[in-house]
Structures are given as C-alpha cells and as structure tokens.
Amino acid sequence: MLKSKVAVQVISSGMIPEDTLMLGEGWLKQWKIPEGQPVVLKMGSFRQHVKVISVAKYDGMRISQSLAKKMGILANTPLRLQYKAGSSTLTLGPLIGVLVSRDYPAAPDKPFGSITMFCRELVDGCANQGGLVYFFTPNHIGMQSDSVEGWVYADGWRKIAMPAPDVVNNRLTSRKLENKPNVQQFLKEIKQKYGTSVFNEKFLDKTEVFDALKKDSSLSRYLPESHLLRNYTTLKAMSARYENVFLKPVRGSLGKGIIRVSRSESGAYQAMFTTANGSRKQQFPSLLKLYATISTKMKSVRYQIQQGLQLIEIQKRPVDFRALVQKNGSGKWSITSIVARTAGSQHFVSNLARGGTLSKVGEAVSKSNMSSGRGDASSRLQQAALSIAKGVETHIPAHFGELGIDLALDSGGRVWLLEVNSKPSKNDNTPLTDNKIRPSVRMVIQYSRYLSGF
Numbered sequence: 001m002l003k004s005k006v007a008v009q010v011i012s013s014g015m016i017p018e019d020t021l022m023l024g025e026g027w028l029k030q031w032k033i034p035e036g037q038p039v040v041l042k043m044g045s046f047r048q049h050v051k052v053i054s055v056a057k058y059d060g061m062r063i064s065q066s067l068a069k070k071m072g073i074l075a076n077t078p079l080r081l082q083y084k085a086g087s088s089t090l091t092l093g094p095l096i097g098v099l100v101s102r103d104y105p106a107a108p109d110k111p112f113g114s115i116t117m118f119c120r121e122l123v124d125g126c127a128n129q130g131g132l133v134y135f136f137t138p139n140h141i142g143m144q145s146d147s148v149e150g151w152v153y154a155d156g157w158r159k160i161a162m163p164a165p166d167v168v169n170n171r172l173t174s175r176k177l178e179n180k181p182n183v184q185q186f187l188k189e190i191k192q193k194y195g196t197s198v199f200n201e202k203f204l205d206k207t208e209v210f211d212a213l214k215k216d217s218s219l220s221r222y223l224p225e226s227h228l229l230r231n232y233t234t235l236k237a238m239s240a241r242y243e244n245v246f247l248k249p250v251r252g253s254l255g256k257g258i259i260r261v262s263r264s265e266s267g268a269y270q271a272m273f274t275t276a277n278g279s280r281k282q283q284f285p286s287l288l289k290l291y292a293t294i295s296t297k298m299k300s301v302r303y304q305i306q307q308g309l310q311l312i313e314i315q316k317r318p319v320d321f322r323a324l325v326q327k328n329g330s331g332k333w334s335i336t337s338i339v340a341r342t343a344g345s346q347h348f349v350s351n352l353a354r355g356g357t358l359s360k361v362g363e364a365v366s367k368s369n370m371s372s373g374r375g376d377a378s379s380r381l382q383q384a385a386l387s388i389a390k391g392v393e394t395h396i397p398a399h400f401g402e403l404g405i406d407l408a409l410d411s412g413g414r415v416w417l418l419e420v421n422s423k424p425s426k427n428d429n430t431p432l433t434d435n436k437i438r439p440s441v442r443m444v445i446q447y448s449r450y451l452s453g454f
Contacts, residue, residue: 002030004080004454005130007060008092010068022062025054031083039088043071043079044095045146045164045194052090072134072162074154080130080454094452096133096445097165098122099183101173103137103151111135111157115171118426121441123153128437129445131454134162138172138183145189164190166452168198169401169444173423175203175251197451199327199401204392204422205250206304212395213417219391222384222407222417224307229298232291234305239263239287244308247294248419249301257301260308261290310410312368317343319364321409323385324424326402329446333389335382336402336440340364365409372413381407384415392420401447402440 006027016022021041028035033052041050048070055062061081068074071092079092098119103111110116112135119135126133134150140159141148150162168187172178190196210226213219227234229247238245244262260272269284271293284290294303311318323338341356342364361378370377385405393400404424408416426440 004082005078006081008068008073008077008079009060009062010065010073010075011062013064013066016062016064018064018066019048019050020053020064021050021067022053022055022058024058024060025056026059027061027081028052028054031081032085033083033090034088037088039083039090041067041090041092043092043163044166044196045190046071050090069160070163072150072152072160073132074152074158074160077132078127078130079132080449082454093166094131094448094454095163095165096122096126096131096167096169096448097148097150097162098133098135098169098171100135100137100171101177103135105159108157111151115426118438118441119151120153121437122444125437125441125445129442129449131445131449133445134165136162138177138180141182141186145186145193148186164194165196166194167448168196169448170198170200170202171423171426178203197399199399199447199451200422201400202398202422203251204396204420206248206419207250207302208396209392209420210304213388213391215395216391219387219417222388222415224309224416226304226306229303229305232288232295235261235291235294236287238305238307239269242307246306246308247303248306250304251302259294259303262308263287309408309416311408312365312370312411314342314364314367314369319343319368319409320418321361321364321381321407322424323381323405323407324402324440325385325389325405326440326443327400327447327450328443329450331447331450333386333393334443335385336443338378338381338385368409369411370409370413371411374413377409377413380413380415381409384417388417388420398422401451402444 035054036051038049038051041048082091100112104113112119122133134152136148136150140150146164147161148164149159151157151159187198191198207228210223213223239261244260247259249257258274262270264270269287269290271282271290273280311320319340319342321338321340324336325333326336328334338361340359340361343356365374365377384407388405389403392403400422402424404421406418408418
C-alpha cells in the first residue's frame with residue numbers, strides 16, 4: 001500500500017515560485033513523479049500546471065502562499081497525495097464540502113449554532129486522516145461552479161473562497177433550501193464538470209420509503225401496515241383493524257404533528273396530538289367527527305396512516321431505537337450506533353426534542369416489559385437496520401451515505417420500522433462514549449475518502 005498522507009507546508013511566496021512545489025525525495029521515488037517536468041496539480045475543481053522539485057531528507061510538501069490561497073489552504077495541512085502518470089496529474093485531497101442550512105457570522109465561536117461541535121470534529125478528523133473540510137450554505141453559492149465561499153478553521157473560523165469540493169455532504173435541514181434553483185444547479189454542475197460526489201442528496205418522505213420497501217419481500221416483515229391518508233374510508237378501515245393508529249406528517253421530523261387515534265370501549269374515539277409541552281387529548285363521539293377535525297389539517301399537511309404497535313415500555317413509557325447506518329471506507333453499509341430512546345412522561349413519542357432519554361439497547365430491553373426475544377434483540381435490530389439501508393439504496397434512486405433508521409420492538413420481540421431519516425441529527429444519535437471525535441464523524445471522512453479515491 002503506497003503511503004499517501006503528506007504534511008503540506010505554506011511558505012512565503014518570495015521563497016518559492018507559485019508554479020513550483022517542493023516535495024520530499026521519498027515521495028517522488030514512491031509515486032514515480034518526474035522532477036522538474038510540468039504536471040497538473042489538482043484539488044477539487046482547482047487545476048494548475050506546476051513543476052515538482054525534490055528535497056533531500058524531507059518528508060513533506062512546500063507550496064507558496066499564493067498557490068495555497070487559490071487552493072483554500074490557510075496553514076500547514078495534512079492532505080492525501082496521489083500521482084497518475086498517464087495524465088501527469090498530482091492530486092491532493094480529499095476536499096470535502098459540507099452544505100449546511102445557515103451560518104451565524106456574528107457568532108464567530110459558534111458560526112453553525114448547535115452543529116458547530118460536529119463541524120469542529122470534522123475539522124479535527126480531517127487533520128487526523130488527511131483531508132480538508134469546509135462548510136457552506138446556499139447563500140455562499142455564487143454564479144461560478146468552480147468556486148464557493150466557505151468557512152474553514154485555522155486558529156478560528158473564517159470565510160474564504162474555496163474550490164468546488166471532491167465530495168459534498170448535504171446536511172440541509174429544509175426541503176425549501178434544498179430545492180432552491182441555485183443549490184440544484186450548483187450540485188448538478190459540479191457533478192458533471194468535476195466528478196464531485198454528493199451524498200444524502202435528498203429528503204425522504206415517509207410514504208416514499210414504505211412504498212419502495214414494500215416491493216422487497218425480505219423487508220416487508222418490518223413494515224407496519226401503512227397508507228397515504230387520502231379520505232375517511234382509509235381512516236375507517238384502519239381504525240376497524242387496529243386498536244390505535246398513528247397519523248404522521250409525510251414530511252415531518254422530530255415527532256412534530258403526530259396524532260394517535262384510539263377507540264374506547266364505549267365506541268367513542270380519542271385523538272392525542274403531540275405539542276411542544278407534551279401531548280393534548282381530544283375526545284370525539286364518532287370517528288367521522290374526528291376526521292372532520294383532522295381534514296382541516298389535511299389541507300396543508302399530508303399524513304401517512306400507520307398501524308399502531310404495542311411497543312415495549314419502561315414504566316409505561318414507550319421505547320424505540322435509533323440506528324445510525326453509514327457507508328464505511330469500503331463503500332459498504334455498516335452500523336455506527338444503535339441507541340434506545342424512552343419517551344418523556346408527557347409524551348407518546350421518544351424524540352429527544354420532546355423530552356425523551358437515551359440509553360444502551362441491552363439496558364433498555366432488560367428493563368422493559370418484553371415477553372420474549374430479549375437475548376438477541378440487539379443483533380436483530382442491527383440486521384434489520386442494515387437490510388433496510390440496503391433496501392432504501394436499491395429501491396430509491398438517490399445517493400445516501402448515512403441514514404437514521406428508527407426501529408421498534410413489540411412486546412413479543414418483533415422488529416418494526418418506524419421511519420427512515422436521510423438527514424440524521426448530529427445531536428440526537430450520539431453514541432454514549434466520551435471520545436473526542438465521534439465514530440459517526442470519522443465514518444463521514446472515511447466514506448468521503450472512498451468516494452474521492454483517497
């Protein structure tokens with residue numbers, strides 16, 4: 001295996017011409033780089049002819065400040081190096097661009113709000129593995145696709161012009177931002193012109209996921225009965241079949257807007273609505289009256305109606321599981337973490353944003369009311385999460401590198417799919433460890449290296 005991680009040192013432009021780079025002699029021998037001959041230096045969309053000078057007893061690379069500025073390199077940076085003799089191209093990278101929803105320039109210590117820590121971990125992870133990462137929003141995309149204004153970290157956050165990246169991790173948290181014409185045009189152009197890979201390139205709708213996975217007989221066993229709620233007939237049929245049903249906004253997240261409908265022994269119906277402060281109950285004398293209330297919401301929100309499940313509980317609080325499934329350095333799906341989430345006392349959904357608490361899978365299962373299947377519950381959850389990730393990739397035409405997969409166990413130990421999230425939160429799925437750089441962050445970099453050939 002050829003060594004590829006090199007320390008790139010930026011030195012004064014007066015000491016070295018911009019079209020020249022100095023490289024330790026071991027690198028020239030190992031990669032068979034011709035000395036003094038013009039080669040193409042490439043990083044992301046950046047291209048420039050340079051000549052390489054060998055330096056004895058030196059293991060790094062030296063470039064001028066003016067060349068470094070064009071490449072978006074501010075200080076000494078560890079990068080990966082490759083040389084292809086056929087095209088005389090010396091490539092540095094990977095250059096990773098993370099597309100985020102917004103920035104806060106007035107808060108230089110926390111320019112990305114609650115995900116600033118995740119962004120710093122990516123910076124540190126790239127320093128460890130070799131690579132350069134920057135962060136940009138839809139507002140940073142200009143008229144030219146070969147350059148973008150991006151935030152980099154070098155003794156503090158700052159914004160500079162960067163080449164278009166080798167890999168884009170789409171972390172946009174709003175469909176409105178994702179669908180902006182300048183965003184879609186930019187992503188399309190950099191894929192075509194520079195071979196950029198874009199992963200997690202789109203949001204997933206709940207009905208889209210369930211309809212796609214229904215086609216796969218090996219996955220249908222994980223799927224609760226589920227339909228797009230179009231009319232009263234669907235609600236009536238599902239309510240007749242199940243003790244309770246859930247209405248979930250097709251494009252919802254964080255447990256927002258979920259309604260649980262249940263039938264009482266007297267024949268009346270109860271709707272339980274999620275709210276910021278807990279859940280709100282409302283009684284209806286008939287299902288038709290309940291539907292009349294919901295149908296006003298349906299003018300602006302599309303709902304998926306889903307079979308209610310008897311989830312395992314801890315002290316009467318429902319428990320579900322969030323699996324973070326990511327592509328690894330070989331481009332294969334792997335489980336990064338699975339955590340149990342127990343609903344808060346006033347809620348029937350388990351999201352942390354709604355007062356839920358995290359615990360380890362084994363701990364939650366052992367405290368729960370599960371009647372059978374405790375012993376291998378963890379391995380069955382892992383198997384389901386991996387199978388579902390592969391199913392999403394097979395049946396939905398888009399590139400995903402990580403998925404948050406919400407699973408449940410019923411009291412009999414059967415695994416069910418609740419939903420798949422293509423923009424998993426970087427706060428919600430944190431494994432319960434004290435490592436400085438989360439495994440989920442390391443995996444993003446490893447997959448980016450795989451995509452860019454480093």
